Amino acid sequence: MPVIPALRDFLLTRRSVGIAFLKEPGPNAQELRDILLIGTRVPDHGKLVPWRLVVFAGEDRVRAGEKIAQIARKRNPDIDEASLDAERRQLLPAPLTIGVIFSPKKSDKAPELEQLLSAGNVCHNLLNAAYALGFAATWVTRWFAFDVEAQQMLGANGGERFVGFIHIGTPAIVPDDRERPSLESVVSRWPG
Ligand SMILES: Cc1cc2nc3c(=O)[nH]c(=O)nc-3n(C[C@H](O)[C@H](O)[C@H](O)COP(=O)(O)O)c2cc1C
Numbered sequence: 001m002p003v004i005p006a007l008r009d010f011l012l013t014r015r016s017v018g019i020a021f022l023k024e025p026g027p028n029a030q031e032l033r034d035i036l037l038i039g040t041r042v043p044d045h046g047k048l049v050p051w052r053l054v055v056f057a058g059e060d061r062v063r064a065g066e067k068i069a070q071i072a073r074k075r076n077p078d079i080d081e082a083s084l085d086a087e088r089r090q091l092l093p094a095p096l097t098i099g100v101i102f103s104p105k106k107s108d109k110a111p112e113l114e115q116l117l118s119a120g121n122v123c124h125n126l127l128n129a130a131y132a133l134g135f136a137a138t139w140v141t142r143w144f145a146f147d148v149e150a151q152q153m154l155g156a157n158g159g160e161r162f163v164g165f166i167h168i169g170t171p172a173i174v175p176d177d178r179e180r181p182s183l184e185s186v187v188s189r190w191p192g
Helices: 005-013 029-039 060-075 081-088 112-132 148-154
Strands: 051-057 096-102 136-140 161-171
Touching: 005 112, 029 051, 029 096, 029 112, 051 060, 051 112, 060 081, 060 148, 096 112, 112 136, 112 161, 148 161
Parallel strands: none
Antiparallel strands: 051 096, 096 161, 136 161
């Protein structure tokens, strides 16, 4: 295989850009298709395809945010207006969000943990795909990824759950890197 210096250098320096700094323009239809194709090209033991994707774009982000806020108010009837407004903007300002749903399949071959890892790979591949197409992105879950009613409202069926919302847009900042673990702290040689 040939060395791909640009890919190596990207992987050595990749980092997320927070949702608040993901602005227009977002991917066009062809770019979104490429991002989805790259995102779903992941290891998948048993070829079970234990994941599905839901795209939130345009006005749907506002409609989904309104419904998230309604559920937030149900969970906390005393919620103040500012917090409610923050809930309404959960899918803003990023121009595009891709929800990744873990959809486990019955299998004698691939335990659920392996299927979950495959879904996590979709999330990270979507991040890398966004950068490959010239955008920035971040992977969040937030409370509504753990609330059954919110998950169903956002597109999950019974037995499924969201494992990530990948927000994608044009970066408004160049973020400082965060601290990374030293290799010495996380890598050891098998002692035999
Ligand atoms: C599964 C998962 C869920 C996350 N959920 C959130 C979240 O809800 N809110 C948040 O601020 N960050 C969340 N993060 C962290 C962001 O992705 C964070 O910006 C990221 O760790 C930055 O690392 P990077 O620059 O190496 O991509 C989550 C990360 C993972 C892997």
